[in-house]
Amino acid sequence: MSTFGTPGLIDMPTGEVFQDGTLQLSATNYVGTQRYNLTFQITPRAFGTFRYAIIENYDGGGGVFGARYDRSFDFGYQLVDETDYSPSIVIGLRDFGGTGVYGSEYLAATKHFIKDRLSITGGLGWGRLGSYGGFSNPLGLVSDSFKTRTEGNYGASGGTGQLDFSQWFHGDAALFGGLAYQINPRLTFKAEYSSDAYSIESANAGFDHKTPFNAALSYGFKNGAEVSVYALHGSEIGIMGSILITPQKPKYPSGIEEAPPTLMPRQTQAALSWDANSVRQKDSSLSMALKDQGLTLEGITIEGDTATVRFVNGRYPAEAQALGRAARVLANQLPADITTFRLEAMANGVTTSRTTLRRSDLESLEYDLDGSWRSFARADFEDAAHSEAAPIAGIYPKFNWRITPYLDPSLFDPDNPVRADFGVQAAASLEPARGLVFSAAVRQPVAGNLDTSTRPSNSVLPHVRTDSAEYAKQSDLEIKYLTAEYFFRPGKNLYGRATVGYLETMYGGVSGEVLWKPVNGPLALGAELNYVKKRDFDQMFGFQDYDIVTGHASAYYDFGGGYLGQLDVGRYLAGDYGATFSVDREFDNGFRVGAFFTLTDVSFDDFGEGSFDKGIRFSVPVDWLTGVATQGGYGTTIRPVVRDGGARLDVRNRLYDVVRNSHTSELEDRWGKFWR
Numbered sequence: 001m002s003t004f005g006t007p008g009l010i011d012m013p014t015g016e017v018f019q020d021g022t023l024q025l026s027a028t029n030y031v032g033t034q035r036y037n038l039t040f041q042i043t044p045r046a047f048g049t050f051r052y053a054i055i056e057n058y059d060g061g062g063g064v065f066g067a068r069y070d071r072s073f074d075f076g077y078q079l080v081d082e083t084d085y086s087p088s089i090v091i092g093l094r095d096f097g098g099t100g101v102y103g104s105e106y107l108a109a110t111k112h113f114i115k116d117r118l119s120i121t122g123g124l125g126w127g128r129l130g131s132y133g134g135f136s137n138p139l140g141l142v143s144d145s146f147k148t149r150t151e152g153n154y155g156a157s158g159g160t161g162q163l164d165f166s167q168w169f170h171g172d173a174a175l176f177g178g179l180a181y182q183i184n185p186r187l188t189f190k191a192e193y194s195s196d197a198y199s200i201e202s203a204n205a206g207f208d209h210k211t212p213f214n215a216a217l218s219y220g221f222k223n224g225a226e227v228s229v230y231a232l233h234g235s236e237i238g239i240m241g242s243i244l245i246t247p248q249k250p251k252y253p254s255g256i257e258e259a260p261p262t263l264m265p266r267q268t269q270a271a272l273s274w275d276a277n278s279v280r281q282k283d284s285s286l287s288m289a290l291k292d293q294g295l296t297l298e299g300i301t302i303e304g305d306t307a308t309v310r311f312v313n314g315r316y317p318a319e320a321q322a323l324g325r326a327a328r329v330l331a332n333q334l335p336a337d338i339t340t341f342r343l344e345a346m347a348n349g350v351t352t353s354r355t356t357l358r359r360s361d362l363e364s365l366e367y368d369l370d371g372s373w374r375s376f377a378r379a380d381f382e383d384a385a386h387s388e389a390a391p392i393a394g395i396y397p398k399f400n401w402r403i404t405p406y407l408d409p410s411l412f413d414p415d416n417p418v419r420a421d422f423g424v425q426a427a428a429s430l431e432p433a434r435g436l437v438f439s440a441a442v443r444q445p446v447a448g449n450l451d452t453s454t455r456p457s458n459s460v461l462p463h464v465r466t467d468s469a470e471y472a473k474q475s476d477l478e479i480k481y482l483t484a485e486y487f488f489r490p491g492k493n494l495y496g497r498a499t500v501g502y503l504e505t506m507y508g509g510v511s512g513e514v515l516w517k518p519v520n521g522p523l524a525l526g527a528e529l530n531y532v533k534k535r536d537f538d539q540m541f542g543f544q545d546y547d548i549v550t551g552h553a554s555a556y557y558d559f560g561g562g563y564l565g566q567l568d569v570g571r572y573l574a575g576d577y578g579a580t581f582s583v584d585r586e587f588d589n590g591f592r593v594g595a596f597f598t599l600t601d602v603s604f605d606d607f608g609e610g611s612f613d614k615g616i617r618f619s620v621p622v623d624w625l626t627g628v629a630t631q632g633g634y635g636t637t638i639r640p641v642v643r644d645g646g647a648r649l650d651v652r653n654r655l656y657d658v659v660r661n662s663h664t665s666e667l668e669d670r671w672g673k674f675w676r
Helices: 199-204 280-292 319-333 359-365 371-378 468-473 622-626 655-662 664-669
Strands: 023-030 033-041 046-059 065-080 088-094 104-113 118-127 173-182 187-193 213-220 226-232 236-245 295-303 306-313 340-347 350-358 380-382 398-413 416-433 436-448 478-488 494-502 507-516 523-535 543-560 563-571 577-586 592-600 613-621 633-638
Touching: 046 199, 280 295, 280 319, 295 319, 306 319, 319 340, 319 350, 319 359, 319 664, 340 655, 350 359, 350 371, 350 655, 359 371, 494 655, 507 655, 523 655, 613 622, 622 633, 655 664
Parallel strands: 306 340
Antiparallel strands: 023 033, 023 236, 033 046, 046 065, 065 088, 088 104, 104 118, 118 173, 173 187, 187 213, 213 226, 226 236, 295 306, 340 350, 350 380, 398 416, 416 436, 436 478, 478 494, 494 507, 507 523, 523 543, 543 563, 563 577, 577 592, 592 613, 613 633
């Protein structure tokens, strides 16, 4: 890993990529400069990096010196794989969507020798990577426009954050190169010739560039972490540490929950003490057996040799595991002449799918070496717009509550890059009937510094998000949300939601949504319409004098392999119109990493710093960390800057994520849990 968080030597990139799906967190420090990098290997060939850099004693112009807080994005793509006779080649963009402080492009090639212990890299760089030992751009042979490059805006206010395609691979180019030698399985020596003259730091931050040569020693730990010490340009000694996160490899891959019930030999109605004329008398024992597995029986109908059961999964993150547990309970509880189980999954009071399993398949495949795949292939999946299971009496009302700690971070404030509140949240929900949910959550901050921000909003748009610091300053006990929700099924493949109340921290009102989502298809379409008012800063019951109608039409697509795409088109909270483009990668264990950007009719100048809304997001399931079969997790969104343009309402329980867990694609991805 380079000091920029990307595959590389020290400062220079290489023609390599990381292992597919891995996350790399790294921090680099040398006198006057800190860099914090988050890199995700998006596909086997493509990687992306978000970087936050702090440059001390930076001359922002006009005789004003101070720390510069810089945010930037990188992207790299491996064009060619390494072979016995040729190197791997990567093309990359550094700081392509930030201020341009590190703005550069490159082509890098790497070849391994001596049983992969030695790697040699050579490359061609532009921008900052063409600033030392530069020569006329060879792409000038294609067009004279490639010979010139406009300098970026590196002042105190930063650049625009726009994608300046016209400058990529323009201006002088320069050669760079180096080698890495693995002394032993843990220790690696690196040396490089750098084509970065550090002109900006030399001119603005007192950096002393004496030589283009850098060297480093890196020590790798068994868990993938690494520590490096390096000599930079003959004037600085620095240190870098990195941590490897492998989302597809949780600590407890198979989980540490109790084993499922073993399938017992079939028994007759008499042996089970069943009254042949009345199934209802056994509802209680079946309900208790399912409850022991973390499932709630909501309905059952037996017709001929088929049992249709409606249940709620309250424990397992993987719906396939809930189906497997439910099927085995039914096989052990129902008479021998019941040969088919139709399992109706539920979410928020509505049925989301119906899975049909044959009892004989369960019995023949329980210990089959390929039982997971064969059981999936023999199962049938269909929509369940209307439940075919008769309801169980006494299920409703349901009441749940919990008290948990919370962490509310706010990153990249220029006055203080890391702010956060820590406190206690109490949440409760009441379901008086199927599909109707009353929910509330209150928070009490215990410690933190969100209320210490002194930077006022300079937005020329309505302050729909940039007043967020005022909510921390003027509140103590907070109503996080207080809502009534109704979930329903308008028809086949259709889902509906209506929500009213205090919807989120900053807004209350009415929200309605309809989703079309076939059980067996990759495409889903939805529409949402909201009327909201801005809440008082104390986050209690009052409202401010700002209201708006906002809403979006959405398209969702499952590309397979864990890649999910989403497009939202509509009106945002500040009254602007535009679209949000999102791509997420979701691993089979539920770990999710994604990125998004929003473009609206607000001009880049009116939007302010950053030019348009963009960011990355991730969510980590609890069971990925603990191995315990528990639903829920922690997720957050990282934006380089929070502005008012492209701001969307944050409504709980949007339908796509509510219903998709029990649909075929998601079930297939996690069907390995069926027998767990």
